Amino acid sequence: MTKVFVNLPTTDLERSKAFYTALGCEINPLFTDENAACVVWAEDIFFMVLKREFFATFTDKPIADPNEVAQVSVSFSRDSREDVDDILAKGLAAGGTEPKPAQDYGFMYSRDLDDPDGNSLGFLFMTEEAVENGPEHVAEQSTGS
Structure with missing residues (x-):
């Protein structure tokens, strides 16, 4: 494994x-x-x-300051929109920051959380239909195409 x-x-x-x-x-x-x-x-x-x-x-490379540059963003799926909001609330209460507003695409809801050092974490919920069929299929269904 x-x-x-x-x-x-x-x-x-x-x-x-x-x-x-x-x-x-x-x-x-x-x-x-x-x-x-x-x-x-x-x-x-x-x-x-x-x-x-x-x-x-x-490493021999310089270590980036994650408050100044983004080198990587690690994202984690959650079981629901409420789970996304819950972990953001915990992170904000523990000294994290939310660098931009939540993004709601209908089939996917995501929020970003920077830890106190500026390292970026993403949390998202995606509908089962989008997971199984892709976002284009969900968009086609909502427009009736």
Whole structure:
């Protein structure tokens, strides 16, 4: 089974751990120390939140400031629009920010959440019909084409 590890830079490791636990994640203590925290998002999805200085030891490239540039945005599906709104409320209460208004395409509802370091997370709900048949099919059905 493939496991996904997303590395995210942070300027404040304790703040990051508090933010992600507020979203419902757990911290794996076996892979957490003073330089990094292993955030368990799902059984096979993990965020490695790394202090910027430690992150820099893994690459010769400069580490982008996620408050200034977007290098990656990780998105997660949710079971309903209410689930999207619920996780955004938790993230905003834990110090995150919503960089733009919700997007409602009828077949898909999405909202973005930046963690306190500016790393971008997306949360979306897509109707089962769109998942199974694609957004064009949903658009055709709504216009009667």
